[in-house]
Amino acid sequence: MSAPRGGFGLHTAAAVxxxxxxxxxxxxxxxxxLESLRSGFALLMLWVVGGVAAVCGALTYAELGSTIRRSGGEYTFLSHTYHPAAGFVSGWISATIGFAAPTALAAITFGTYLSSVFPALPARWLAVGLVVLLSLVHAxxxxxxGGFQRWSTTLKVVLILAFCAAGLLFVTGPQDVGVRPSPEGVSSVFSGGFAVSLIFVSYSYxxxxxxxxxxxxLRDPRRTLPRALAAGTLLVMLLYAGLNYVFLRAAPAEEMVGRLEVGYIAARYIFGPVGADLMGITLALLLVSTVSAMVLAGPRVLHAIGEDYPTFRFLGSVNARGTPGVAIFTQAAISLLFILTESFETILVFSGFTMGLNTFLAAGGVFLLRRRQAAAERSAGGRVAGERSTGGEGSEGxxxxxxxxxxxTPLVFLAVTGWTLAYVLRDRPLEAGLGLGLIAxxxxxxxxxxxxxxxxxS
Incomplete structure (x- = not known):
């Protein structure tokens, strides 16, 4: 799908x-x-290491995306650099656990937080309403x-910054986080506990x-894509490190060990008894932007599959306004099925492994892409123009x-991701086996x- 005249700009792409x-x-x-790490230095280094790996991946993907200028993410990259079968499997994964299931999870979490503040509102139907409403907006x-995504993401960033500021200004009796490196903290970075925790961090990134x-x-993807990927990822790394510093500073570690609701616990120490309700509403607002971004990005995979395979031709259509409405509502239907049956929870257990393998193979494709370009240049006696057909490369000039x-940069990303995948294969063979089964x-x-x-x- 060629970039439309009224396509997305840098602000929208970074917001996504x-x-x-x-x-x-x-x-x-x-x-x-906190179950395996108590060093503040090691805990914050988790988010730095995960962020550096994500930035390296983003820079690698920027080259892939600005060379293969077509929507679809890993589906497009793997189809172009490896084989259409690899791309199809990638699209199959993205369409199921990659977007629809996390959309359902985020929507249910949105409904749960709002329902905890307003018990008369049913959490599940709040989730359904959010997915339907955002699908209509993006169609x-x-x-x-783009406007909705920009404003909802801006609100998310402002709320997080406000929470961090409150954690720095209003906490009485702050905890000693211990952010300076110490022998114990440095050794923790190379421990098995750090490895386990990095899996959670990778999922967050x-x-x-x-x-x-x-x-x-995108308008001018050659410039817009790398800037959006790098700037967005760097901003998130700073926000993640800031949030976790505030959590550690606000609340005693003993109260947060093994608990899911660390934001709620920290808010109670920052804002007092009213903090629970305030944090519930705040997290619900943050998740609107998350669900919105998945509803915007995910259907582009289905749309690309519909353009390439006659069997799924109906997914490749666009409406009179140029948006892939059928693909958007198809993903919404899958997400609603997960919400209403809650069967997505089983899928999410092994989603990290399968999506990690997806990104690992896609990032590795940059080496294949450069080798092919070098071979084409040698055979032509110089730089050659790339193809402009579907999945083609940038034109000369x-x-x-x-x-x-x-x-x-790609090697750093491949090393961190590959190490995480190997760890899951060794210590969580059931989840890894389920992921490989989904690929089959x-x-x-x-x-x-x-x-x-x-x-x-025929």
Whole structure:
């Protein structure tokens, strides 16, 4: 899908990145991290290491996205650099656990927080209403969709900054966080507990690649995409480190160990008894932006699949205003099914592994892409123009972005992600096996789809 005249700009693209990343993870994972880590230095380094890996991944994806200028994220990257089957499986994963299930989870969390403050409102139907409302918003025009995403994400950032400021100004008797490196803190960074905790952090950072799902609808993707990915990811890293510092400063670690509601506990120490209700409403508002970003980005994968495979042609249509309405409402239907049945919880257990494998393979594709470009240049005796067909590369005179720090930046991302995947394979074989099983199902569906496509074309 070529970039429309009224497509998304830098502010919207960065807002999609920020909103996709900041969900429930940063407000719930500290309690689990405290079970194995007590050093403030090590706990904050978790978010720095995870952020550096995410920034390296973002810079790598920026090169892929500005070279292969088409919406769809990993679906497009894997189809182009490896094989259509790899892309199809990636799209299959994104359409199920990648977007629809996290959308349902964030929507249910939104409903739960509001329902805890206003018990007369049923949490599940609040979640349903949020998904339906945001799907209608994003199915209208790019201007309406982008405007809502920009303002909701701006509100999210302002609320987080306000919470951090309150944690620094209003806490009486703050805790000693211990952010300076010490022998104990440094050794904790290389411990098994740090490795386990980094898995939670990596999940909290998932979404740094979100702008690549709307590449084909960006204005000037060569410049817009790398700036949006890098700026959005860096901003989130600062917000995450600030939030966790405030949590550790506001509340005793013993009260947060093993607890999900660390935001609520910290708010009680910052604001007093009214803090619970205030934090519930605040988190609900934060999650509106998260659900919105997933409703905006996720359907672009379904739309790209619909453009490429006749079997799913209905997903590739756009409405009179240029937005992929059918794909948006198809993802909404899947999310509503998860909300109403709550079957998504089983999927989320192994989603981190499968999505991590997705991004690992996509980032590795940058090396294949450069090798092919070098071979094409050698055979042509110089720089050649890229293809402008579906999934093609930038045209001559319009050079794609080159990843800053290549090859170190993609290698850093691959090392951190690969280490995490290996750890899951070793210590959580059931979840890893379920993830590999989902990939096998995707391959089977791809085979059936190719057979049906050949029949439809004959």
């Amino acid at each position: 990145v920020v909103a996709n990343m900041i969900g429930t993870g940063v407000f719930t994972s500290l309690g689990f991290q 209208r025009t790019h201007r309406t969709s 998932s979404g740094w690649n979100a702008a690549t799902y709307v590449t084909g609808e 319009d050079e794609p972005y080159r990843a800053w720090g290549y090859p170190v 199902v995707g391959l089977a569906i791809y085979g059936v789809t190719r057979f049906v496509d050949r029949w439809l074309r």
